[in-house]
Amino acid sequence: MYAYSTSKLHCEILRLFSKIEYQLPNLIVGAITKESLYNAFENGITTEQIRLWESDLNRVETTPAHYYDEFPSRDVFEAACDYARDQSGLLWEDSKKMRLVVNAEIHMHMREFLRGQNK
Structure with a gap:
């Protein structure tokens, strides 16, 4: 000890x-x-x-997650936050710097969502 x-x-x-x-x-x-x-x-x-x-x-709990930043616009960032929230996967967001963290379980869905936003 x-x-x-x-x-x-x-x-x-x-x-x-x-x-x-x-x-x-x-x-x-x-x-x-x-x-x-x-x-x-x-x-x-x-x-x-x-x-x-x-x-x-046992106070700290780890959760596999993915970090997103460098969004092309505020609209895409807000849409991504809304999508992650709807999927119950939003773990953290920083609206000022347009950064967010989502649960790893929705990462693949989030990637597909963001690809659709960039078109």
């Missing part, structure tokens, strides 16, 4: 459930072992608290 912190409190919390191997001014290196978890349970740390820490790892 690598923890970047200068807080003495964070260090002491980490000591409750891990074996600290070494500590630098802004880095704490330790290992979570079976024994360190048993020690944590004996000191009142519950499995629910550990699950909460684990859930922090």
Whole structure:
């Protein structure tokens, strides 16, 4: 485990459930072992608290996507946004700079739509 912190409190919390191997001014290196978890349970740390820490790892979700920019006109950009929205595939848009991101599932349909717009 690598923890970047200068807080003495964070260090002491980490000591409750891990074996600290070494500590630098802004880095704490330790290992979570079976024994360190048993020690944590004996000191009142519950499995629910550990699950909460684990859930922090799952906060970011990745979604395959495609980025579009350099639209030939504002009308084409707005039509592309509307099309992606209608297909439930619009993930993000920047109207000012005419950029958008769509879900990868609609990428092929979006390409065909844009080809039709450029004619």
